[in-house]
Amino acid sequence: MPSLPGAIAPFEITPEAHWRNRREILCGLGAGAALLAAGPSAAASRWDVSEAPNSWEDITSYNNFYEFGTDKADPARLAGGLVTKPWTVRIDGLVERPGNWALEDILKGMPIEERIYRFRCVEAWSMVVPWNGFELRRLLDRVGVKSGARYVAFETLVRPSEMPGQRRRILDWPYREGLRLDEAMHPLTLLATGIYGRDLPNQNGAPIRLVVPWKYGFKSIKSIVRITLTDRQPPTTWSQQNPREYGFYANVNPEVDHPRWSQATERRIGGGLFARRQPTLPFNGYAEHVAGLYAGMDLRKFF
Numbered sequence: 001m002p003s004l005p006g007a008i009a010p011f012e013i014t015p016e017a018h019w020r021n022r023r024e025i026l027c028g029l030g031a032g033a034a035l036l037a038a039g040p041s042a043a044a045s046r047w048d049v050s051e052a053p054n055s056w057e058d059i060t061s062y063n064n065f066y067e068f069g070t071d072k073a074d075p076a077r078l079a080g081g082l083v084t085k086p087w088t089v090r091i092d093g094l095v096e097r098p099g100n101w102a103l104e105d106i107l108k109g110m111p112i113e114e115r116i117y118r119f120r121c122v123e124a125w126s127m128v129v130p131w132n133g134f135e136l137r138r139l140l141d142r143v144g145v146k147s148g149a150r151y152v153a154f155e156t157l158v159r160p161s162e163m164p165g166q167r168r169r170i171l172d173w174p175y176r177e178g179l180r181l182d183e184a185m186h187p188l189t190l191l192a193t194g195i196y197g198r199d200l201p202n203q204n205g206a207p208i209r210l211v212v213p214w215k216y217g218f219k220s221i222k223s224i225v226r227i228t229l230t231d232r233q234p235p236t237t238w239s240q241q242n243p244r245e246y247g248f249y250a251n252v253n254p255e256v257d258h259p260r261w262s263q264a265t266e267r268r269i270g271g272g273l274f275a276r277r278q279p280t281l282p283f284n285g286y287a288e289h290v291a292g293l294y295a296g297m298d299l300r301k302f303f
Contacts, residue, residue: 047188048116049285054127056196058270063203064121065222066170067156067163074165075203082162082223084207093153093228096144103207107193110134114197115190117213119220120252120284124261127269131211132194137185145181145229152184153177153234154210155226171237177221178234178248179212182293188213188286191224214286216250247303251294254280256303 053059065075087103112134119129140152156175160166166173183189190211193200200206205222212219218238228234238246245259254264265277283290294302 045113045115047289049118049128051116051118051128053116053130053196054268054270058127059129059195060201060203062127062269064217065165065203065205067165067173067175067223068203069165070170076201078164079202082159082202082206084202084223087207087225089208089224090226091139091143091228092226093230094146094149095140095229096146098143106139106208107134110138112193117190117211118284118286119211119213120216120266120280121269122216122218122246122258122263124263124266124280125269126266126284129211130196131190131192132197133190133192133211135187136189136191136210137187139191139227140184140229148231149229150181151230151233152179152181153226153228153230154221154224155228156221157223157225171241174225175221175237176234177210177219177236179219180293181229183212183290186290186293188289214251214283214290216252218246219250249294249299249302251299251303252280252284253282253299253303255282256300 061076062072063075064072065079068075068078088100089103089106090100092098112132114130114132116128116130118126120126136152154177156173157163158166158174179189192205192209192211193207195201195204200209205220208224209222210220210224233248236248238250239248252263257263263280266280267275267277281287
């Protein structure tokens with residue numbers, strides 16, 4: 001695969017076999033000093049799934065990022081020109097300390113950890129990704145959430161000169177997403193800054209993106225430039241674009257089919273069109289951790 005401008009060279013990427021071996025060795029040590037010395041991606045998280053992660057090639061070549069085009073290969077082909085340094089995230093709304101936060105200031109003191117999460121595409125595909133990042137709740141605690149806040153809204157960068165998909169009215173830019181505050185504060189919810197122990201490639205949402213592993217991937221908004229705490233459910237791009245097919249919650253529910261395809265089974269990306277299908281798990285396999293957030297809700301209505 002040709003190198004993109006600003007892309008990570010293949011020799012700079014930790015080989016996957018070495019990366020997995022390092023995790024296994026350090027998990028057996030149980031020594032905090034050894035884990036700190038090894039840096040992110042060294043220690044297994046209690047949230048990790050047991051499946052082996054997809055390859056770097058799988059993760060970085062099959063992407064939905066309409067800011068660069070609608071084909072799954074467009075982001076890897078066209079995202080190399082996106083400038084991600086410096087980067088600022090505006091945090092506003094119902095917070096004690098609103099303002100424009102430089103990404104390097106956000107990251108100061110943040111415990112960056114590595115987690116292996118299932119990641120679910122709405123078209124009945126899935127992959128397993130080794131993310132590097134920090135819990136969103138740590139940032140929200142830092143800025144101070146006011147008592148009236150009930151939701152967290154997010155916006156993606158708008159820069160048509162570097163994001164060619166934005167030169168067309170494919171969607172109503174900027175891309176918007178949102179979570180309930182309790183979803184945002186759940187320890188599974190990450191702000192990711194890397195994969196495989198390296199910085200996020202542009203096509204994967206550099207330099208900072210959301211990862212909500214029990215929801216469909218389109219909830220995990222990329223290249224975030226604004227986070228707003230609000231008392232009202234925020235508008236979200238796909239629920240506005242096509243409310244019949246996409247709701248606000250976007251929880252993985254195999255009992256509710258997409259109007260154009262079944263969600264009952266899935267195929268792992270990287271296995272080809274003839275990859276073995278496997279049953280889709282409720283909440284993408286995280287039900288024991290998150291089902292309580294939706295107790296008493298009709299998940300066929302609030303999809």
